[in-house]
Amino acid sequence: MSRTLATGDHVAGHALAMAGEANRDARGCCAGAYPITPQTEIIEYLSAYDFTKGRIVLVESEHSAMAVCMGAALAGGRSFTASSSNGMAYMTENIFSAGYYRLPTVMIAVNRTLGPPWNIWVDQGDSLMMRDAAWLQFYCDTHQDLFDTIMMSFRVAEDPRVMLPVIVAMDGFVTSHTQMVVDFPTQEQVDAYLPACVVPHHLKHDHPTTMGGMTFPNETELHRFEIQQSMENVITVLEEARDEFENVFERRPAGVMECYETDDAETILIACNTMAKTLKNVVRERREKGEKVGMIRTKLFRPFPRKELLQAIGQSSKVGVLDRNHSPGSGGIFWQEVATTLQGGPDVLLQDYLVGLGGGDVTPENINAIIDDLQRRETASEPQWKDTTK
């Protein structure tokens, strides 16, 4: 174990490299890599890494980066990549393919606003766009959370009960380009934590099949149903991965979500990534003043943990969602998920706030104003746009 000061991108690069290296006694690792701000430092880190049995393929597009990962996984290797924003949009077709192929690739999404107009700052719209792509999605708040979640992601993705790819998201610049202290484990610890990557349906000469060939509606429906069943296994597998993580690395990362002061809260705010850190501080201050406020940091977005969220919301009467993303014509995407979760359930006032779109700072003042608004409300309204520049 070593304590290091590192940027989010280098933490992610180091985690991917250690996971790749951990497969050296099995089929090795291979990644397709293509630069885009603000994830470029991840693929630079990987390109400089001296793998015992691995290769980073420097491709001509994100579309091909994911294609290389799929090929590597189809040949039984461990695979990973990173992308952001329009790069991820360009990769979309093959992101869906990797999910439907059921290949356990891990992709780091460094969240960045989709353009035009061109904007390099954080907004979760890029990875949230992939919500229907048969990928698991995790959202991380700190550099340590990022490292730990990447480690757990390989374990969960490659578990035969799941066998689906995983997106691990962090905030562009706020996380990717700032440094925090991180505990890096030794390679031996990572080797002990990650079993050899086995892709049961990899291409085999003694049993030739056509992977991804044509199916009729009945088989396709079964295929989608099986993916849904695997999604329903994720939380069990994730909890096992946390337990084993604690055994090997002697700390326990957040799993499905992080709840703070929710037990007796009347008002709960929901947020993800670094915005949740600011929110947590605001909640602490207001608790000190005696207000019954709580916070839920959503970490696992796919599968969406409806049961766990309902339990966390408990008896609270008002829930506000901070969405740093926007689905035009609807609202925030996390809000949509929370609304679905609450449907037919407890009588809760649910309000959506669109904040920090395009990477605007979300300050404690902004969040205090939102909590004030939520506490005053007697009915919910359309998603509220908050001017975060003031």
Place this chain on the structure above:
Amino acid sequence: MEGHDEMSAITPSKPYKTHLLRPGNTNCAGCGMSIGLQWLDEALGDEKPVMVIPSCCGIVTAGAFPTSGYGAPTAATTFASSPAVATGISAISRMNDIDNPVICWAGDGGTYDIGLATLSAAAERNEDIIYICYDNEIYGNTGGQRSGATPTGSVTSTTPHGKEERKKDIMGIMAAHRISYAATLSIGHRKDFLRKVRFARQAKGFRFLLMLSPCPTGWKSEPDQSTELIELAVRSGLFPLYEIFDGVRYRINFQPDNTPVSTYLEQQKRFRQLWGDPGRLQAFIDSQWRHLDGMATVFPANIQDAPG
């Protein structure tokens, strides 16, 4: 001269299920892929490839899940991705000392058009891949639309008055990448076909083979005329048989014998606009041969290259 009479040499002695192209595949009668895949199998002998096939007729060939018309492990990729998926397969295979050839089998849409950037990048990285384009000069799987490979004058469902533009010179594009080997394949010239595939198998790095592949459905031709059509395409000079070594040394394998291109055109209704007046396509042939003859004269293949 070799020709279609040699086709009787296909005498399968091994069990059908071990064939690269198995019975029950869904190819149309007269499809060039049927001969191409069997000759590919023959050229590779006992060695089984990994097939990487984008969305195209070549993956429909496999039939529906759970059956497979291919007797080799096959990955069905997205339309533009076969060389990139093949790169990942090749990378992991080689680091595990698995030496089976990784073969991309793609149509002209996936090669000349949507997949060109992916193809170019895999060639530039000099990946250990054999890329075979079965070129039927249309988007066949979607019912026969114009592609960058469609020849001048050809009627397609999106060029009802015949295509105005030239066919893209994909061999020239691949040669410009200075890959170790590029060659054209004819399903009317078996010995030449087998020799080139075998040479490609032992060559290193990225290798590119272009096969003109009849599509009776799209070409509006008779299925039983497919091999004869390709022979005529070669003899008339429309589809030259040649090889390019390291992207710079040329060898022509077959000299046209003054067979008029009209004998080729007039058996295909897609060329009905050129019937009686093949001038536009003849001009293409003439300019193609001026270039090719020049290259083969000034930059000939040398003694180290494959024996012709």
